[in-house]
Amino acid sequence: MGKGRIKVDFEYVSEGHPLQTYLRWNRLPHKWCPGCGIGIVLSCYLRALKELNIDLNKVVTVSGIGCTGRLASYVNTDGAHVLHGRAIPFAMGVKIAKPHLKVVVISGDGDLLGIGLNHLIHAARRNVELTVIEVNNMVYAMTGGQLAPTTPRGVYTTTTPKGNVERPINIIKILGSIKIPYLARWCVTHPRLLINSIKKALRKEGFSFIEVISPCVEVFGRHIGIRDPVEFYLKLKEKIVIKNTSPENAELDWNGKIICGEFLDLELGKGYVSMITSDRRLKP
Amino acid sequence: MYVMRARICIIKDFCKGCGLCVAFCSRGVLVLGEEVNKKGYRYVKVKDASKCILCRVCEYICPDFAIYIKVLGR
Amino acid sequence: MEAFITANIAIAEAAINVRLDVFAGYPITPVSDIMEYLALKLPQYGGRVIQVEDEIAAINLIIGASWAGAKAMTATSGPGFSLMAEGLGLAVMTETPIVIAYIMRAGPSTGIATMYGQADIMQTKWSSHGQYEIITLAPWSAQEAYDLTIKAFKLAEEYRVPVIVLGDAALAHIREKVRLRDEPTIIERKKPELDANEIKPFKADESLIPPMPCFGEGYRVFVESLCHDESGFYTTDPEVYEKLVKRLNDKIRVHSNKIFEAKTYSMQDAKQAILAYGSLARICYTIVRRLRAKGYKIGFIRPTTLWPISREKLLKLIGDVKSLIVVEGNYGQLVREIERLTDNTKVKFVYWLKPYLPTPQELYTHMMNLGINFEG
Numbered sequence: 001m002g003k004g005r006i007k008v009d010f011e012y013v014s015e016g017h018p019l020q021t022y023l024r025w026n027r028l029p030h031k032w033c034p035g036c037g038i039g040i041v042l043s044c045y046l047r048a049l050k051e052l053n054i055d056l057n058k059v060v061t062v063s064g065i066g067c068t069g070r071l072a073s074y075v076n077t078d079g080a081h082v083l084h085g086r087a088i089p090f091a092m093g094v095k096i097a098k099p100h101l102k103v104v105v106i107s108g109d110g111d112l113l114g115i116g117l118n119h120l121i122h123a124a125r126r127n128v129e130l131t132v133i134e135v136n137n138m139v140y141a142m143t144g145g146q147l148a149p150t151t152p153r154g155v156y157t158t159t160t161p162k163g164n165v166e167r168p169i170n171i172i173k174i175l176g177s178i179k180i181p182y183l184a185r186w187c188v189t190h191p192r193l194l195i196n197s198i199k200k201a202l203r204k205e206g207f208s209f210i211e212v213i214s215p216c217v218e219v220f221g222r223h224i225g226i227r228d229p230v231e232f233y234l235k236l237k238e239k240i241v242i243k244n245t246s247p248e249n250a251e252l253d254w255n256g257k258i259i260c261g262e263f264l265d266l267e268l269g270k271g272y273v274s275m276i277t278s279d280r281r282l283k284p
Numbered sequence: 285m286y287v288m289r290a291r292i293c294i295i296k297d298f299c300k301g302c303g304l305c306v307a308f309c310s311r312g313v314l315v316l317g318e319e320v321n322k323k324g325y326r327y328v329k330v331k332d333a334s335k336c337i338l339c340r341v342c343e344y345i346c347p348d349f350a351i352y353i354k355v356l357g358r
Numbered sequence: 359m360e361a362f363i364t365a366n367i368a369i370a371e372a373a374i375n376v377r378l379d380v381f382a383g384y385p386i387t388p389v390s391d392i393m394e395y396l397a398l399k400l401p402q403y404g405g406r407v408i409q410v411e412d413e414i415a416a417i418n419l420i421i422g423a424s425w426a427g428a429k430a431m432t433a434t435s436g437p438g439f440s441l442m443a444e445g446l447g448l449a450v451m452t453e454t455p456i457v458i459a460y461i462m463r464a465g466p467s468t469g470i471a472t473m474y475g476q477a478d479i480m481q482t483k484w485s486s487h488g489q490y491e492i493i494t495l496a497p498w499s500a501q502e503a504y505d506l507t508i509k510a511f512k513l514a515e516e517y518r519v520p521v522i523v524l525g526d527a528a529l530a531h532i533r534e535k536v537r538l539r540d541e542p543t544i545i546e547r548k549k550p551e552l553d554a555n556e557i558k559p560f561k562a563d564e565s566l567i568p569p570m571p572c573f574g575e576g577y578r579v580f581v582e583s584l585c586h587d588e589s590g591f592y593t594t595d596p597e598v599y600e601k602l603v604k605r606l607n608d609k610i611r612v613h614s615n616k617i618f619e620a621k622t623y624s625m626q627d628a629k630q631a632i633l634a635y636g637s638l639a640r641i642c643y644t645i646v647r648r649l650r651a652k653g654y655k656i657g658f659i660r661p662t663t664l665w666p667i668s669r670e671k672l673l674k675l676i677g678d679v680k681s682l683i684v685v686e687g688n689y690g691q692l693v694r695e696i697e698r699l700t701d702n703t704k705v706k707f708v709y710w711l712k713p714y715l716p717t718p719q720e721l722y723t724h725m726m727n728l729g730i731n732f733e734g
Contacts, residue, residue, distance in 0.1 A: 057578075080580070083583060086448075090419065091422060101426070
């Protein structure tokens with residue numbers, strides 16, 4: 001290899017983005033706020049699909065209700081925007097009907113850990129072959145900033161104006177006790193690590209779950225007094241510790257440390273759908 | 285001895301002026317301009333393209349698909 | 359082939375006949391045996407039975423399965439159907455073909471799980487929010503439960519709407535002779551052309567029913583529970599909203615003459631008529647036959663479709679009888695529709711609130727007590 005130089009110029013364009021064919025391009029720019037982390041999750045998800053060279057005709061993206069729920073409508077695959085908390089049963093139905101499809105659920109913390117927690121636990125318990133990406137912005141942002149199951153203690157929300165007294169849920173610890181093939185937490189401040197993790201999750205046999213900490217600048221930022229996207233991102237970066245530890249030690253403490261990493265990477269054999277569809281259909 | 289030619293492509297109507305690419309560019313290549321786009325946001329501008337090392341952090345951190353690097357050739 | 363089976367099993371056999379792909383359910387009295395029977399037999403025909411964590415998961419799962427191209431069904435009773443209300447709305451809004459076997463029991467709330475009820479007719483139509491139409495069929499025998507369930511799948515696919523087969527706890531476990539079909543009933547789904555440039559999956563022709571693109575076939579279809587335009591994406595445009603809601607309703611209303619069916623007995627010279635449906639209709643039919651044998655000019659109307667009701671057809675069936683006696687196992691549900699659609703001065707209502715099927719004598723005495731007069 002000889003010595004090289006880089007010569008860079010710039011241009012204002014209207015298309016040509018490397019992820020263009022993975023997006024429903026005519027629906028951009030998307031509706032998320034400036035600096036919203038969900039845009040980065042979308043970008044990382046599509047980048048993962050691209051780097052794995054997955055056939056887009058064989059992917060189904062399902063999302064629920066909320067800011068993250070809007071994600072599926074920007075992805076250029078078959079997709080669905082379903083009821084609040086019910087993305088996982090819908091996705092299970094798709095997978096059972098067509099087991100060869102890759103079914104991905106991307107939804108918010110309120111959707112998956114609040115109203116939809118029941119379905120999440122059972123799908124994990126059954127080891128259904130889904131990849132679930134939970135985008136955690138710690139507030140119900142779409143509806144204006146109400147309390148979420150993940151809101152840190154003491155934080156103001158519109159329904160807890162004197163500060164939240166509940167303990168927030170740490171889904172990694174709960175799913176850790178169920179033992180699923182792949183369990184991880186990342187943050188949008190580290191997109192490359194998130195992309196690599198999504199790629200791993202997509203290739204895993206069985207139920208894989210990734211929690212992504214995402215800054216909601218407009219709503220959660222307003223509640224905690226940070227209005228600038230860059231300031232929020234830097235604050236998050238301070239709290240994040242990257243450590244591949246066990247799920248019991250995967251702390252999520254807004255007032256302390258947020259542990260990001262891979263917590264479970266197991267081989268649990270055949271997933272639920274694979275086990276119940278193991279006999280071939282007899283042509284009548 | 286070779287020259288790698290690349291281009292910073294900016295889709296200005298997607299940019300929401302969040303400033304993430306500007307802040308996380310380790311070389312200070314980008315800046316938020318004064319002009320606004322169709323949606324009323326001050327979009328990103330290239331301050332000094334010669335400083336760019338093609339690390340693509342801007343492309344990866346942008347939530348809006350507004351900036352990307354295109355390699356033109358050698 | 360003939361079998362001596364209960365109506366519940368007949369419904370399960372009908373599902374096997376259409377080669378059901380996915381059954382998702384939750385145990386609830388009195389329908390758990392449908393799921394149990396299918397769990398044993400359906401895999402032999404390539405279908406899958408999943409017992410899920412609750413009825414909400416069941417309805418959402420079958421909607422997802424239907425969008426992936428599967429024939430999907432669930433079975434439940436009152437408390438379960440109440441939980442499925444939001445899911446029903448999703449099926450209606452996304453125009454998803456699904457079949458729900460709803461076996462009524464004594465309500466409200468937990469009620470009497472093991473006993474007869476017929477008080478959920480209004481609920482099958484109105485359980486979810488918003489303005490929409492669905493189809494409800496009401497069998498009165500195990501044979502009819504078999505035939506109407508097969509019909510339900512055909513209607514669901516044709517009109518892209520959830521179809522409810524409405525039975526009750528008494529009918530569910532009546533054991534009768536059922537003629538099963540020897541050949542499977544294969545129902546094809548109408549699919550749109552694969553046009554890569556401009557997919558409008560929710561654009562309908564004059565039939566008001568768009569062909570259904572499914573997952574995994576290259577359509578890149580987007581299923582949206584929000585108000586959507588013809589390409590399937592969210593819009594708040596008032597014109598589009600009105601057009602969508604109208605179409606979701608009109609696609610059933612316009613065809614209500616075709617969908618609504620009823621059987622009549624000895625109506626030719628009838629001066630009075632009894633109208634009943636479901637298993638209670640069997641007792642009413644016996645009363646009508648016995649009165650006819652005594653010379654009373656009385657007829658019997660038995661709708662097998664409860665929703666939608668075609669006013670035109672109903673009026674034709676009623677003809678010019680002097681009084682129409684509506685008998686229901688509730689305190690007044692379908693009778694409200696009958697009164698609304700016909701000359702309500704002629705309508706008399708007989709309620710039956712006891713959670714069991716009466717004998718003909720018992721029902722007759724009860725009618726007398728309510729002041730019903732049978733005239734020659």
